Amino acid sequence: MALITLRQLLDHAAEHGYGVPAFNINNMEQGLAIVKAAAQTDAPVILQASRGARSYAGDIMLRHMVQALAEMNPTVPICLHQDHGNNLATCMSAIRHGFTSVMMDGSLHEDMKTPADYDYNVAVTARVAEAAHAVGASVEGELGVLGSLETGEAAAEDGSGAEGKLDESQLLTDPDQAVDFVMRTKCDALAIACGTSHGAYKFTRQPDGEILAMHVIEAIHQRLPGTHLVMHGSSSVPQYLQDLINQNGGEMPQTWGVPVEEIERGIRMGVRKVNIDTDCRMAMTGQFRRIARENPAEFDPRKFLIPAMDELTALCRDRFERFGTAGHASRIKVIPMDEMAKRYAAGTLNPANAAAKAA
Numbered sequence: 239m240a241l242i243t244l245r246q247l248l249d250h251a252a253e254h255g256y257g258v259p260a261f262n263i264n265n266m267e268q269g270l271a272i273v274k275a276a277a278q279t280d281a282p283v284i285l286q287a288s289r290g291a292r293s294y295a296g297d298i299m300l301r302h303m304v305q306a307l308a309e310m311n312p313t314v315p316i317c318l319h320q321d322h323g324n325n326l327a328t329c330m331s332a333i334r335h336g337f338t339s340v341m342m343d344g345s346l347h348e349d350m351k352t353p354a355d356y357d358y359n360v361a362v363t364a365r366v367a368e369a370a371h372a373v374g375a376s377v378e379g380e381l382g383v384l385g386s387l388e389t390g391e392a393a394a395e396d397g398s399g400a401e402g403k404l405d406e407s408q409l410l411t412d413p414d415q416a417v418d419f420v421m422r423t424k425c426d427a428l429a430i431a432c433g434t435s436h437g438a439y440k441f442t443r444q445p446d447g448e449i450l451a452m453h454v455i456e457a458i459h460q461r462l463p464g465t466h467l468v469m470h471g472s473s474s475v476p477q478y479l480q481d482l483i484n485q486n487g488g489e490m491p492q493t494w495g496v497p498v499e500e501i502e503r504g505i506r507m508g509v510r511k512v513n514i515d516t517d518c519r520m521a522m523t524g525q526f527r528r529i530a531r532e533n534p535a536e537f538d539p540r541k542f543l544i545p546a547m548d549e550l551t552a553l554c555r556d557r558f559e560r561f562g563t564a565g566h567a568s569r570i571k572v573i574p575m576d577e578m579a580k581r582y583a584a585g586t587l588n589p590a591n592a593a594a595k596a597a
């Protein structure tokens with residue numbers, strides 16, 4: 239099956255009221271485990287590659303890997319998405335390598351560390367959207383800077399994360415500005431900031447409305463009912479995975495992520511794409527640690543990777559079920575990118591029209 243675009247997939251999700259997890263991939267085992275869960279639950283899926291993933295695996299490897307996953311699982315619509323693109327060149331090279339969707343993260347400058355101003359963000363996102371839409375690819379923009387409302391800081395991921403202290407006006411997306419941003423950039427999906435951050439150390443306690451600002455999502459959705467919202471930093475950092483790691487020699491300090499119930503609430507308020515990487519990393523690493531502790535003589539990597547994949551598949555299955563993604567794969571007929579390009583050119587996918595339709 240041809241890969242699906244983010245726009246078509248999220249339009250379907252909006253029409254049927256579900257959310258789609260976007261899992262980060264870097265290697266074959268992650269891909270096999272995630273798509274297995276999608277096939278088992280009849281769910282469409284977004285596989286996203288960061289710039290770090292692209293340099294780790296290589297663009298050619300990633301493209302062929304995802305094509306192979308699609309060929310092996312003909313019933314699963316798969317979207318291949320660039321996570322946190324930092325400029326036009328990153329986004330264009332992703333599309334050239336078979337990605338059907340790109341994120342232009344103009345909330346930060348090209349270094350992915352320096353918060354950018356609004357005009358820069360609008361200009362660069364609109365430019366990427368114009369180019370991507372011309373070939374039918376989808377675009378996610380970001381307004382607001384990811385970071386903790388407790389500390390004012392973003393976590394240091396490999397590839398992206400603001401440096402220095404952020405204030406509340408940066409950490410929480412402004413709903414009125416969101417309307418202007420979507421109309422001017424014509425992005426297909428909007429990543430918002432509501433107090434989540436990348437990595438395992440999101441909250442020092444079970445989050446409440448003070449530190450996880452779900453009301454911001456609600457306010458944006460009220461003003462932009464036709465726009466697909468994206469939650470980054472949406473790992474729930476489950477206690478059972480912290481325990482699995484720590485009971486097998488790990489030393490992860492106690493931490494809290496985004497509760498799955500909050501994501502379910504977000505999905506009822508227009509969240510359509512839910513970014514998850516850390517939970518997947520923890521699932522695999524927890525099993526690596528367990529095997530290494532229980533069987534120190536083991537040296538066949540497959541003996542580590544098989545339980546690691548099983549743990550990841552179980553995690554993904556749970557998210558497909560809880561986000562309502564399960565059961566929808568077989569109802570989707572993929573629209574080719576060339577046809578999407580025609581629809582963009584005709585203006586039918588313009589956010590102004592989506593807003594009119596949703597009203």
Ligand SMILES: O=C(CO)COP(=O)(O)O
Nearest residue numbers: 437471472473513515516
């Ligand atoms: O937002 C993400 C990728 O863009 C991943 O977030 P987590 O670190 O919470 O998994």
Ligand SMILES: O=C[C@H](O)COP(=O)(O)O
Nearest residue numbers: 288290291395396397515
């Ligand atoms: O954006 C954050 C994702 O978790 C990807 O992380 P990465 O840049 O280390 O691959």
Ligand SMILES: [Zn+2]
Nearest residue numbers: 343345380384
């Ligand atoms: Zn970001």
Ligand SMILES: [Zn+2]
Nearest residue numbers: 436470471513
């Ligand atoms: Zn992210």
